[in-house]
Amino acid sequence: MSASSIYTPQNPFMRWLERRLPIGGLVYSSFVVYPTPRNLNYWWTFGAILSFMLVVQIVTGVVLAMHYTANADLAFDSVESIMRDVNYGWLLRYVHANGASFFFVAVYAHIVRGMYYGSYKEPREVLWVLGVILFLLMVATGFLGYVLPWGQMSFWAATVITSLFSAIPGIGGAVVEWLWGGYAVGNPTLNRFYSLHYLLPFIITGVVVLHVWALHVVGQNNPTGVEPKTEKDTVPFTPHATLKDAFFIGVFLLFFAWFVFYIPNYLYHPDNYIPANPSQTPTHIVPEWYYLPFYAILRAIPNKLLGVIALVGSIVLLAFLPWLDTSRVRSANYRPLFRVFLLIFFAVVIGLGYLGSKPPEGGYVTAARFLTAYYFIFLLIILPLLGLFETTKPLPNSISESVLRRSAPAGASAPLAGRE
Amino acid sequence: MNRSIVLAVTLAASLSALGMEAALAQEAAIPPPQHWSFSGPFGLYDPEQLQRGFKIYREVCSTCHSLKLLAFRDLTDRGGPGFTEAKAKAIAASFQVTDGPNKQGQMYQRPGRLADHFPPPFPNDQAARAALGGALPPDMSDLAKGRGYERGFPWFIFDAFTQYQEEGPDYIHAILTGYTAPPSGITVPPGASYNKYFPGHNLGMPRPLSDGQVKYTDGAPETVDQYGRDVTAFLAWASEPKLDQRKRLGFQVFVYLIVLTGLLYFTKKRVWRDVHHPAELTKPPASA
Numbered sequence: 001m002s003a004s005s006i007y008t009p010q011n012p013f014m015r016w017l018e019r020r021l022p023i024g025g026l027v028y029s030s031f032v033v034y035p036t037p038r039n040l041n042y043w044w045t046f047g048a049i050l051s052f053m054l055v056v057q058i059v060t061g062v063v064l065a066m067h068y069t070a071n072a073d074l075a076f077d078s079v080e081s082i083m084r085d086v087n088y089g090w091l092l093r094y095v096h097a098n099g100a101s102f103f104f105v106a107v108y109a110h111i112v113r114g115m116y117y118g119s120y121k122e123p124r125e126v127l128w129v130l131g132v133i134l135f136l137l138m139v140a141t142g143f144l145g146y147v148l149p150w151g152q153m154s155f156w157a158a159t160v161i162t163s164l165f166s167a168i169p170g171i172g173g174a175v176v177e178w179l180w181g182g183y184a185v186g187n188p189t190l191n192r193f194y195s196l197h198y199l200l201p202f203i204i205t206g207v208v209v210l211h212v213w214a215l216h217v218v219g220q221n222n223p224t225g226v227e228p229k230t231e232k233d234t235v236p237f238t239p240h241a242t243l244k245d246a247f248f249i250g251v252f253l254l255f256f257a258w259f260v261f262y263i264p265n266y267l268y269h270p271d272n273y274i275p276a277n278p279s280q281t282p283t284h285i286v287p288e289w290y291y292l293p294f295y296a297i298l299r300a301i302p303n304k305l306l307g308v309i310a311l312v313g314s315i316v317l318l319a320f321l322p323w324l325d326t327s328r329v330r331s332a333n334y335r336p337l338f339r340v341f342l343l344i345f346f347a348v349v350i351g352l353g354y355l356g357s358k359p360p361e362g363g364y365v366t367a368a369r370f371l372t373a374y375y376f377i378f379l380l381i382i383l384p385l386l387g388l389f390e391t392t393k394p395l396p397n398s399i400s401e402s403v404l405r406r407s408a409p410a411g412a413s414a415p416l417a418g419r420e
Numbered sequence: 421m422n423r424s425i426v427l428a429v430t431l432a433a434s435l436s437a438l439g440m441e442a443a444l445a446q447e448a449a450i451p452p453p454q455h456w457s458f459s460g461p462f463g464l465y466d467p468e469q470l471q472r473g474f475k476i477y478r479e480v481c482s483t484c485h486s487l488k489l490l491a492f493r494d495l496t497d498r499g500g501p502g503f504t505e506a507k508a509k510a511i512a513a514s515f516q517v518t519d520g521p522n523k524q525g526q527m528y529q530r531p532g533r534l535a536d537h538f539p540p541p542f543p544n545d546q547a548a549r550a551a552l553g554g555a556l557p558p559d560m561s562d563l564a565k566g567r568g569y570e571r572g573f574p575w576f577i578f579d580a581f582t583q584y585q586e587e588g589p590d591y592i593h594a595i596l597t598g599y600t601a602p603p604s605g606i607t608v609p610p611g612a613s614y615n616k617y618f619p620g621h622n623l624g625m626p627r628p629l630s631d632g633q634v635k636y637t638d639g640a641p642e643t644v645d646q647y648g649r650d651v652t653a654f655l656a657w658a659s660e661p662k663l664d665q666r667k668r669l670g671f672q673v674f675v676y677l678i679v680l681t682g683l684l685y686f687t688k689k690r691v692w693r694d695v696h697h698p699a700e701l702t703k704p705p706a707s708a
Contacts, residue, residue, distance in 0.1 A: 084489065084494070094666075243687055243692075246688075247685050247687075250680055250681030257670065257673050257674060260670070261669065262461050262583045265565060270566050274558070354573070
């Protein structure tokens with residue numbers, strides 16, 4: 001990098017501090033002069049959106065925790081008291097509850113981008129695996145949080161999900177009782193779920209630090225999948241990426257605000273406004289929308305143990321993408337066959353999501369089985385084979401060449417001599 | 421007078437919870453969408469309607485249904501029924517609230533105050549079941565949010581754009597106006613009433629409203645349809661009392677976010693101008 005990448009503070013205090021703890025230099029090299037590919041599109045803003053949402057969730061969550069009571073007899077009413085009596089409590093809760101959903105919107109967009117542009121490939125394997133771990137932690141945190149209002153869906157979702165562990169041969173029953181802290185979901189369950197729901201976000205924060213660290217070692221991928229070669233291929237993070245991220249966070253917040261202020265219960269289930277009742281099972285127990293594809297996979301398999309293995313496998317397999325995908329070309333833009341199979345895969349996941357919200361009967365089960373089969377065939381068979389047989393399109397020599405080709409008038413060839 | 425009649429009717433008609441569940445599979449009719457003053461991005465509650473609805477709750481529903489999450493002070497809140505403080509105090513004082521223990525260690529009854537919550541009609545769930553032949557009337561505080569019906573594809577997608585949030589109120593209004601004679605060949609178990617909008621159709625609650633039952637002083641029609649609409653609006657307010665504050669703040673947030681995002685967009689465009697039209701890249705390479 002050029003001389004400008006060395007941090008030389010003007011402020012005497014910062015000079016003093018820099019010799020003792022070079023934190024200014026760390027921020028400067030990571031978020032100011034950090035070279036970012038010049039051809040990134042808006043799919044690359046979701047990392048910043050996710051960081052922003054994590055902060056939103058922690059801040060609203062900490063304040064909600066000041067007013068919440070983790071007791072099976074009091075939890076529901078304490079959430080209602082937040083909605084009715086705490087100043088702006090309704091805002092805190094609606095931001096936190098819808099914030100979880102929008103956190104998942106952002107993480108799914110982030111994963112889709114990573115899969116489409118092959119961001120998991122060498123040398124970004126560790127970065128990707130950390131990302132899958134983050135996703136797993138988010139899934140756990142979201143589930144634990146959904147239980148806390150102690151409504152009907154909270155209670156029964158907790159019952160259904162914890163019961164999955166009973167499928168473990170031999171020790172399953174003991175594991176479930178250990179998770180519950182009793183012989184059924186009850187007050188001890190609620191207490192430990194609350195404790196863990198408060199703990200996990202800080203573990204997520206720690207893994208996010210590792211994720212960002214790994215990112216800054218290997219650098220960002222880009223839509224061509226060709227590594228930056230010269231300084232012409234990159235722009236400094238600040239102001240370019242900073243402003244682009246800030247603008248798109250604004251767009252994202254507009255969508256978020258639409259839900260928080262105008263349809264705050266759109267993604268919520270009416271049954272969760274009924275206090276938990278262990279003696280009355282709701283007609284349909286449905287998880288939150290962001291778990292539905294995995295819920296559909298679970299129910300598509302007639303055997304309970306195999307269903308649980310498929311459920312866990314469907315997420316864990318994603319961590320092995322760098323090794324399942326044998327192609328050396330990263331971006332789907334240069335892999336015509338992979339692109340088609342991948343877009344079908346995304347459609348299949350959305351289809352599974354729809355089926356997960358439907359009762360497990362008749363045609364819904366058959367459809368879910370076909371889609372589940374494609375999910376695993378794509379990851380375990382199509383991906384490894386494609387890399388061996390697929391004819392890929394020629395890659396551009398560099399990022400700047402592809403940028404120029406795109407902005408050039410039709411028919412013109414690069415390099416664009418004499419262009420205005 | 422009215423109270424005792426309703427209580428007597430409800431007592432006479434006992435609910436068979438088992439019969440209800442067995443019939444759950446039967447399809448219920450889809451509630452027709454109603455016009456609500458509180459729908460849409462600027463829709464707020466109509467205080468006069470909430471006051472009428474409160475009158476119905478007071479005279480009819482409160483015989484069996486509690487409203488325990490609501491306090492009398494809420495009646496004076498902005499965006500709610502808009503009772504004056506004096507009026508709300510008078511309403512509170514007309515309820516008997518259990519307090520105590522006093523210095524003698526005894527619980528005692530006293531007139532309600534603004535800080536008190538609405539007292540339940542029964543001391544506990546078991547007392548309610550015992551009095552109503554096994555039926556437990558749900559608490560009404562969250563009823564308008566805790567009820568609804570399946571919208572189905574593709575309507576649930578449109579709902580996100582049209583801001584349709586009133587499944588609960590539509591369902592409650594449909595139930596209150598949906599008591600009909602059962603179709604021929606259908607037998608209703610004893611203690612249940614046929615309702616075409618209730619899943620399974622056999623509702624433990626007997627028809628609670630009839631034309632002219634509650635006297636209105638503001639000239640609104642005294643019909644079951646109007647009663648149903650008014651008491652549903654009241655229950656919608658009871659379940660979401662901060663709707664007024666939420667929508668007003670929401671509008672301010674939108675104006676702020678649109679301006680901020682617009683400014684960020686133009687700043688971003690200005691900064692990236694040199695990147696999208698790179699002068700050094702459009703020149704012929706020196707080595708060519």
